[in-house]
Amino acid sequence: MKRLVILGGGESGVGTALLGKAKGYEVFLSDKGKIKEIYRDVLKNNEIEFEDAQHTESKILNADIVMKSPGIPDKVEIVKKIRSNGIQVVSEIEFASKYTDATIVGITGSNGKTTTASLTYHILKQELEVGLSGNIGKSFAQQILEFDYPNYVLEISSFQLDDIVDFKPHIAVLLNITPDHLDRYDYKFENYINSKFRIAMNQTKDDYLIYDADDEVINEWLKNHKIQSTLLPFSLVKTIENGAYLDNDNIKITIDNNQIIMPTANLALEGKHNVKNQMAASTVAHLLKIRKQTIRESLENFQGVEHRLEHVLKINKVQYINDSKATNVNATYYALESMDTPTVWIVGGVDKGNDYKELFPFVNEKVKAIICLGVDNEKLIGTFGNMVDVIVETQFMTEAVKIAYKIAEAGDTVLLSPACASFDLFENYEDRGRQFKDAVRNL
Template sequence: MSRNLVVLGGGESGVGTAILGQKQGYTVFLSDASKIKDPYKQTLSLHNIPFEDGGHTESKILIADIVMKSPGIPDTAPIIQKLRQRKIPVISEIEFTSTHSVSQTIGITGSNGKTTTTMLTHHLLANGGLNVGIGGNIGKSYALQVAESSYSSYVLELSSFQLDGIVNYAPHIAVITNISPDHLDRYEYKYEKYIEAKFRITMNQTEDDYLIYDADDEATANWFKSNTTRARLVPFSIKRTVEKGAYLKDGKSIIINIDDQVLIINTEYISLQGKHNYKNSMAAVIIAKLLKMDELSIRSSLKTFQGAEHRLERVLNIKGVEYINDSKATNVNSVFYALDSMNTPTVWIVGGVDKGNDYNEIRELVKEKVKAIVCLGTDNKKIIEFFGDVVEKITEVGNMVDAVNAAQGFAEAGETVLLSPACASFDLFKSYEDRGRQFKDAVRGLSE
């Protein structure tokens, strides 16, 4: 008799899991409290997978043997509470898929840099000849790829929400890029709970696995004071020398020492510039070295890599003003990296849905780098109160076109307009991608 798999959420991870579940012989039912997008509905219909949207039919859900919950659904949702009361396992796509795949995985998490590190790692490994897929929080779902493809390895970008739902999943190589307060609204506003969620990535690793981490990161260092992992530790740092791992020397060279083999890479030859990107590059190169990629291939791949869309993405230079789209910066720590990499006076477009931001860590940077602030959100009070005595020019707008026009009014030749919101996008936009694309469209409109 086949087991009942209920999938909650009809997005990329949900639909992929439903297809994989059906292929593995489960009786599948998919339910979404919101409206499922038409392409996903068509895919489900094509595979004859029953589904519903706009609400949950409890009688069809509570008979599940196992439930896959999409990462966007919080544990506090009533349907999840009812499932837990009945002791029905609720897991993530990552957990479900890994139990039906023999491929090795590289799991990458962190508050910032995980998308860039995931993409760069995939670029290095694919160019090095590995049969490797990319998934998790990026591109096609991991589940769909396991159902339809035959990659020997996967590079997975993993959010804390996805890691909350793992039980036995263990990546062969895990990366924690860094940890800073983010999504605290999902963790009862307790930073330590969010940190614990990130470290779930290593909880099932063995002595044959690796954990790559930022040795400069305070939250990571604090976790290691009272916790351990069985994985082999490989640190990277831009502040100090490390014996085994990677570090920055004199600001000009990255030194990577893996298994007593040293690789030296001049930072000039890395396509992604900025200290945070040196860290992302270190993590990716360590992975490539652990998986025995050719050094020449690693060097050429670092040169040719194009960064992630919406992450410090250069849009246009108009009348000497550089416009940069950093819409993916949905927390304060991301903005810190963005502002830190600015070398000219900056007009900063900021705002959205505040997730419990503490702006203290960027106050001095804002004072040093920012000449004007354009607030783009439905509630800008906190930003105005915090930076009102630091930045002389602050204005509020209600849409992206007005934001870009206001920024253009403040910026002079030789300066930069930076969209780096520090907030979620759901007050005025569908997603951070929608926000970034609207910014790029508005900037292009200036040049027409």
């Protein structure tokens, strides 16, 4: 019996444990931190051996294969030992994909993954049996075990791609590449770029890569590397023969002379970046032969994603917007770009080596006050202190919202778009977004 050791007792770890057990592995799960009660119960009920608050080497280094949770970096001591012992380390999507013949749509990029994956799923489920997983919802491994849908839409992070071996999506989507998570890539942008392109590394000529043709980083990489799959670019500024582009106010998508045209006026999601996300999702749907009418209707009635430019409430003619999912500068760039009123901006958290320069034009033009919400706000104050009249700092969401309420006037927007990770003051970006919404509702 082969031994499967799992590092990390979260959603992907527990899902892999269940699938591994069902496929005849001897399974052991180990987490350096505390495993949540709901996951402990699942492990106990399924009689899967586990430990938390420690890593017992004797129970780990005898593995045939190790599934490492995407949150654990390679520089951790136990991971180094596993690798130096020649034990194969894989990600959950690699392990799980061995047990399904489903058609896989894999979506990655620095920003817009969740929106595009949710939208793609929303369109496809109108006509196909499809699961949504990866970085979102129930783990891929557990879905394969419980439902094994014929199709999956997977939101995939670079950390998950780092540990794939044979995994290949039939349709890969690469939305954009901007500096993010550089702390995990030795602060070398090229390492992060290569990581993102792993989504296409096992693709053949029968597969597809949908990508942003306006993204210089992507274009440069494609110029210098050979990819086997069929390329389907999308663009807001170029005319694209095979792929998607913007023609006046219409999205035009052509695949093998089959064209679909959609006016942007009726789209549910606003903002330039969302036109691109909608192009990518529609191209996937068009490839999978979803009816044109279904695609159009789905784009018009899509509800959007929680914590992503989510309109919370209007109070005294001030709009409060929750963009807690903006955990990097580029995501906040899109948020500020789409503001068309004077903005009180709540920003801050764990800085991942951020360069805020690209935000300067928007801050100068649109931001009237900045509220820094983090344990260490020194860099933000140093960067933006001279650009706005009001800059304050706090370590409590309730206080941040109260300050914003005092500063904002009728017609303004209060925007939570942190550009940073949330782990200094919050459990995760969802927790941060919910605290914001609660604080706004309590005003």
